[in-house]
Amino acid sequence: MNRREFVKTTSLLTLPVILKSCNWLATDINFDVKVSSDIGTGHLLLKSKDFPLQRISPVETLIVGGGISGMSAACKLKNNDFLLCELSDNLGGSSSADSFNGNFFSQGAHYDYAYPKNYGPEVLSLLEELNIIEFLPWTETWSFKDHQHLIKHRRKNQCYSDGNFRHDVIPNEEQKKQLINIMEPYIDEMVLPTRLIDPAYQHFNDISLLDFVTGKMPVDEGFIRGLDYYMKDDYGAGCKQVSALAGIHYFACRPYYSESVELFSPPEGNHYFIKKMKRFVGEEQLLTSHMISAINKSKNGFEVQIIDVKQQLIKVVQVKNIIYAGQKHALKYIYPEAAPLFRENTYAPWMVVNMVVSDSPLPAVGYWQNEMLTEDESFMGFVDSRSQQPTSNGQRILSAYYCLTPSLRTDLVNVENNKMKIAEVTIRRISEYFGVSVAEHVHKVFIKAMGHAMPIPSPGYLFKDKNNIRTEKNLVFAGVDNSRLPLLFEAIDSGITAVNLLKG
Incomplete structure (x- = not known):
């Protein structure tokens, strides 16, 4: 079945276009949409x-x-x-x-990874005092105590791009391997907090990640698009706008590519x-x-x-x-x-759209992070609560994330007037991903707008x-x-x- 059969071309507006309007009237939805914002x-x-x-x-x-x-x-x-x-x-x-x-869901930052032993002791001590983490000497890492919130790695993520599924947002596997090889020398050096990073590496703060990478390997448009996704996901801007140190830290702060690192993501x-x-x-x-x-x-x-x-x-x-x-x-x-x-x-505005839907029409199992590369570069995809834990009442929560450019911050004032159109377009994108129309199974939508969510x-x-x-x-x-x-x-x-x- 062609997934795009579930998409009305005229409805697939980008979020930046929607936010530029004071009021979109055309919409097919008839359920409640709640907006939370500090715009007022x-x-x-x-x-x-x-x-x-x-x-x-x-x-x-x-x-x-x-x-x-x-x-x-x-x-x-x-x-x-x-x-x-x-x-x-x-x-x-x-x-x-x-x-x-009774089912909680995140409206902002939603995960973290287990901590290496060389991270800052003050934070580790507080998290231990809060009964959140414990040290595992056989792995030499600080692990999360609530194991039920650990995401299974085989269900961690899947990327949807241009009508097809693949494992990674960078389409060329050889280019991804080259990128990881470039980052490998810095593993164990990119600690947290960043104030503890050796001054010998701080010069990477003065150039962009793209400049750093292009000096070491050939890149193309597909590679840059994937690298942009990675940087926007954690830092709110693409590889041209983010410093090389931030980018190196993203890939080298933990041994992601040589060991299985615990991923912790409670429903909230x-x-x-x-x-x-x-x-x-x-x-x-x-x-x-x-x-x-x-x-x-x-x-x-x-x-x-x-x-x-x-x-x-x-x-x-x-x-x-x-x-x-x-x-x-x-x-x-x-x-x-x-x-x-x-x-x-400079701040990146973010918007989260949480959809409470019936579980029955969707696949019985789901991926935690569903990365989506579409014509709307602000749309980052969605998190599926089914990979975190089954919700009660036969319901499932799909949390879509939008990362906006700083110039769009003032346009968030239009979210309330455009909430129905925002919900509709988000639902259609997720329907395309699943190949199943989600709209008639939605119970309620929650929208959280954050104008200064993330410093770039x-x-x-x-x-x-x-x-x-x-x-x-x-x-x-x-x-x-x-x-x-x-x-x-x-x-x-x-x-x-x-x-x-x-x-x-």
């Missing part, structure tokens, strides 16, 4: 000018942002006087999750780590739906204004220390003095920790957008480092 932040700031003020008790340390880095800082400050504020109504940031009929993705951290810290000092609107220096530290979104009031608090683990683009509104430190950051590690980005040149000793920065690779391990390390800096 600016409107909230304007509206909050009329909110009443309420002074609350002083706090020693304020953590701005409840993503992985902010929560890691909270773990290190357990039993200390601190308060964490997160704008969204759930913790997690770019590692958020949602649920339907990296929100699994957030839940563990939340349970470890306790909920009393973790405030969601609380947005930091202003930071002002004061005699004894800082006076901070916090918008309580649900109660529609502004809380004013005196704090001694601040760990800023939120998105750095917001500093120009909150604390303008620090905004210039992050002026050169372009040439020159790494090894410029802004904490080394910050203007205030008691205001430190955490997060992967502080000159780090956009990886879980880096985010955790940034939170730990921030706490250590405050402790001196």
